[in-house]
Amino acid sequence: MGALDDAHLDEELQDAVGLEPGSGSETLSTCEIEDAVKVLLHGLGEDPGREGLKKTPLRVAKALRDGTRGYKQKVKDIVQGALFPEAGLENGMGCAGGAGGLVVVRDIDLFSYCESCLLPFSIQCHVGYIPSGERVVGLSKLSRVADVFARRLQEPQRLADEISSALQSSIKPAGVAVSLQCWHIQFPETLRCKSNLRHSSKLDMQGWFKESVFSSSGVFKDENHPFWDDFLALLKFKGIDMEEIDAYHSPPAQSWCPSRSMDISSCNGHSTRNPTNGKVSPKPGAAQTSMIAAVTSMIEALGEDPSRKELVGTPSRFVHWLTNFKRSNFEMKLNGFNLSRNDLHAKTANGVAVTELNEIHTELNLPFCSQCEHHLLPFHGVVHIGYFGSDEGEIIQRCILQSLVHFYGIKLQVQERLTRQIAETVYSVLGTGVIVVVEASHICMISRGIEKVGSSTATMALLGRFSTEPKAKAMFLRTISKHNATGG
Amino acid sequence: MGALDDAHLDEELQDAVGLEPGSGSETLSTCEIEDAVKVLLHGLGEDPGREGLKKTPLRVAKALRDGTRGYKQKVKDIVQGALFPEAGLENGMGCAGGAGGLVVVRDIDLFSYCESCLLPFSIQCHVGYIPSGERVVGLSKLSRVADVFARRLQEPQRLADEISSALQSSIKPAGVAVSLQCWHIQFPETLRCKSNLRHSSKLDMQGWFKESVFSSSGVFKDENHPFWDDFLALLKFKGIDMEEIDAYHSPPAQSWCPSRSMDISSCNGHSTRNPTNGKVSPKPGAAQTSMIAAVTSMIEALGEDPSRKELVGTPSRFVHWLTNFKRSNFEMKLNGFNLSRNDLHAKTANGVAVTELNEIHTELNLPFCSQCEHHLLPFHGVVHIGYFGSDEGEIIQRCILQSLVHFYGIKLQVQERLTRQIAETVYSVLGTGVIVVVEASHICMISRGIEKVGSSTATMALLGRFSTEPKAKAMFLRTISKHNATGG
Incomplete structure (x- = not known):
């Protein structure tokens, strides 16, 4: 082992966010993760040799190692050399500068890995501290230290606690306050049954599960200390709602990860009695057992x-x-549907949104969750479908289109293929004209730091009349804009 | 030379966004930049040995090298191995997947260095391409390629052109469209005289100068191609206004950099006749000549x-x-003011915003531009000041406070000190109670990728009554919130 082979080396060099050329043990850990990923791909019924998957094990290994590099970083090394002498007030008549002058950094974007399910979760981090002893820390170090703990397998409350106690012990200020807003992607099963809950308090606009936590040290331990008002006021200037944070002063009773509330006993590696229905789940198959062993070895390879x-x-x-x-x-077919002319329904007054151009039928914002085959990480978003009905005015019901979107989404995919497959299938039964637009966020791009949380992709497929009649296409695209603008 | 010394090595290792341990030539280039920065610090009248500046040369060198690492990256290396076979439509009746299915990535955050003045500028990048030949490129590579060209000394139009032509030649698609929205920080002189222009079309909320550019290749060269409508429509879904982009189809007549429109002939290294007023500018002093030579050597060290x-x-x-x-x-004093009791004015009905608590006077959103002494990069934002008037009801006029903010801002600074100095000075003439809040964006944190564009810092100083009367402090903080909420 010892040295990177050519393919590995190329990947390392060309990767802008890559790790430094690895030591022997790092190369070993990368190879272990790669082997584990191959087991997972086999277990998913995939051929790890097919073009799109060839480099997936290496990509997964790199992303995981980079996403958990916090295990190898020391807060002391980051803060050391970044503590600067800074005077307080000469007369001592108040709080300012290096003696009591509150410092806050707001809206630090972080990503971490959920310790319950290994999926990345997104974090908006706000840190405040009260300088003491006439010294301050370089502002960027507050983010750096937060990042060290984010890049581990984490859970929101522990993450907040680790950040605040690390800052307290390394900077030795009068106090530290940390507030995190965390977003965890839904599992497909919860996403599906909760797709109407997008306006509920715990589910944000993109269907992520949200949790806000709080941690403090020093003077901030006292909830009634006036510095609390200052910290919360400075957050509020940026639209960060303190009342929401207040509601989370008491930690949640159970883990926030959606996987914790699901019955996954059939994957547990041994038979278990489901406490809610008393049924005994079957033992997992050999494939699943080896997949579980592979993931265990991945966790070990990361140093956990x-x-x-x-x-x-x-x-x-x-x-x-x-x-x-x-x-x-x-x-x-097994999914319970097999799209054919039998699924066409006579047009009814309710059921389907119809544009001004009477013959174009549109179904907007059909949610989907898919898995990027290049990085084994989710990408998710919405699908917009427009089509011309049949001459007899037949249409496809929204629930059928949603199943179609689900079917093509719920596998190892790329967004371009997903878009084409949905369009082709609709076109196969209503062969007049189909347009499909897929809008998505790719966790593989966001969590690897290539793009920021706000970025998103969009892909389009045009068939039949939509590829030849610009007016029809324009009308459909306007319908989406209008729908988005009205918060549809 | 050849090897990094201990201090350098520590810095490299502890830096999460640092460069890989350098080769000989990289170490050389780092040292050259460090030497140049020391010359600049001397030229600014600073002692490079003082605590806050000791490591500034190394920090500047690292940030510059990282910010211009695009010179060493090749697009071919990035795209190679990320081109995947992807089918188009079977029947060819339209555009989808690897044959004609438009792909767009929106809202890619980038940072670049202005080739006219060496200051970083911020970029929101949107890329679209039409796959051809039944293959697509990994979505993240669109951002990666854009980043290669952003990390050089650039100008918006050239940057857009380089991204589109690089994608065209490496992916060989049917066409590429690139749209950039760029923001350049104001120079202090333009910032000062234009502080009332914050709502003008070319100046965004934070006082940055904005430029939108556009570049295309292949089918997108035809402005009337239907794919244009699709690309612009998909941007519009994210609130990106196509009309604004349309307005920039013709490139601007002169460089966008504010420094280009200023008379800086006195720094040119030789006497020049100013074309507008015919005056001959004096030769620059020896200090300035050596500073200019130092910057020239920095540019050379970067490989330009x-x-x-x-x-x-x-x-x-x-x-x-x-x-x-x-x-x-x-x-x-030379600045034209010397804050003393002479600057106090009898309270008048107009002039100053007054809160419900009659005796607290507030001046909100006083703009400032400062220079981070740790990274020699600007940080800028607004200052909010609250104070109790004198017993005689005397107040300080807004223009005096703005001068005060300008005076303490316009030097090598740290935000904590700036906050304290402003508070202390106001307190020295109105010794009852002063509160100062400084809100800022630090380009040193954003451009080095430590935080995202949306992040910001806030610092606070409390003197006299504001440190002892929570009610007064709370009222002042509420005033800021209210002012922000109403768009003040």
Whole structure:
């Protein structure tokens, strides 16, 4: 082992956010993760040798190592050399500068990995501290220290606690306050049954599960200390709602990860009795057992202890997540639908949104969750479909289109293919004209730091009349804009 | 030389966004830049040995090398291995997937260095392409390629052109469209005289100068091609206004950089006749000449050619920018004001915003531009000041406070000190109670990728009654919130 082979070396060099050329042990850990990913791909019924998947094990290994590099970083090394002498007030008549002058950094974007299911989660971090002893820390170090702990397998409250206690012990200020707003992607099963809950308090606009936590040290330990008002006021200037934070002063009763509330006993590696219905779940198959073992070895390769209490069920949960995206050529029928002319319905007054151009039928914002085949990470968003009805005015019901979107989404995919497949299938039964627009966020791009949280992709497919009649296409695109503008 | 010394090595290792341990030539280039920065610090009247500045040369060198690493990256290396076979439509009845299915990535955040003045500028980049030949490129590569060209000394139109032509030649699609929205920080002189222009079309909310550009290749060369409508429509879904982009189809007549429109002939290294007023500017002093030479050597160390047409005046312009922040203990008087009780004015009905608590006077959103002494990069934002008037109801006029903010801002600074100094000075003449809040964006944090564009810092100083009366403080903070909420 010892040295990187050519393919590895090329990848390392060309990767703008790559790790420094690895030491022997890092190369070893990369190879271990790669082997594990190959097991996972096999378990999903995929051929790891096919073009799109060839480099997936290496990409996954690199992303995971980069996303957990916090295990190898020391706060002391970051803060050391960045503590600067800074005077307080000469007369001591108040709080300012290096003696009591509150410092806040707001809206630090971070990404972490959920210790319950291994999926990345997104964090908006706000840090405040009260300088003491006539010294301040370089402002960028507050983000750096937060990033060290984010780049580990985490859970929101522990992450907040680790950031605040690390800043307290390394800077030795009068106090530290940390507030995190965290977003966790839904699992496909929860996404599907909750797709109408997008305006509920715990589900943000993009269907992510949200949790706000809080941690403090020093003077901030006293909830009634006046510095609290200052910290919360400075957050409020940026639209960060303090009342919401207040509601989370008491930690949630159970883990926030959606996988924790699901019955995944069939993946647990042994039979278990489901406490809610008393049924005994079957033992997992050999494929699943080896997938779980592979994920356990990945966790070990990252330097974590898979037997740590919080990580015990993690491999099962990650495998449970992945098997949602298992390949099957027969699923389309087994899924309970087989799109054909039988699924066409006579047009009715309710049911379908119709544009001004009477014959174009539109179904907007059909949610989907898919898995990027290049990085084994989710991408998710919405699908907009427009089509001309049949001459007899037949249409496809929204629930059928949603199933279609689900079917093509719920596997290892690329967004361009997903867009084409949905369009082709609709066109196969209503062969007049189809347009499909897919809008998505790719966690693989966001969590690797290539793009920021706000970025998104869009792809389009045009068939039949939509590819030849610009007016029809323009009308459909305007319908989406109008729908978005009215908060549809 | 050849090897990094201990201090350098520590910095490299502890820096999460640092460069890989350098080769000999990289170490050499780092040292050259460090030497140049020491010359600049001397020229600014600073002691490079003082605590806050000790590591500034190394920090500047690292940030510059990282910000211009695009010179060493090749697009071919990035795209190679990320071109994936992807089918188009079977029947060819339209555009989808690897044959004609439009792909767009929106809202890619980038940072670049202005070739006219060496200051970083911020970019929101949107890329679209039409796959051809039944293959697509990994979505993240669109951002990566854009980043390669952003990390050089640039100008918006050339940057857009380089991105589109690089994508065209490496992916060989049917066409590429690139749209950039760029923001350039104001120079202090333009910032000051234009502080009322914040709602004008070319100046965004934070006082940055904005430019939108456009570039295309292949089918997008035809402005009337239907794909244009699709690209613009998909941008519009994210609120990106196509009409604004349309307005920039014709490139601007002159460079967008504010330094280009200023008379900086006195920094040019030789006497010049100002074309507008015919005056002969004096020769620059020896200090300025050596600063200009130092910047020229920095540009060379980055691998650029200082004699390239667009770069010829750049060292002078950068030195002109820097000398805004020259240290002087006497400036306060020379600046035209010397805050004393003479500057107090009897309270008048107009002039000053007054809160419900009659005796607290507030001046909100006083703009400032300062220079981070740790990274020699600007930080800028607004200052909010609250104070109790004298017993005789005397107040300080807004223009005096703005001068005060300008005076303490316009030097090598840290935000905590700026906050304290403003508070102390106001307190020295109105010794009852003062509160100062400074809100800022630090380009040093944003351009080095430590935080995202949306992040910001806030610092606070409390003197006298504001440190002892929570009610007064709370009222002042509420006033800011209210002012922000109403768009003040």
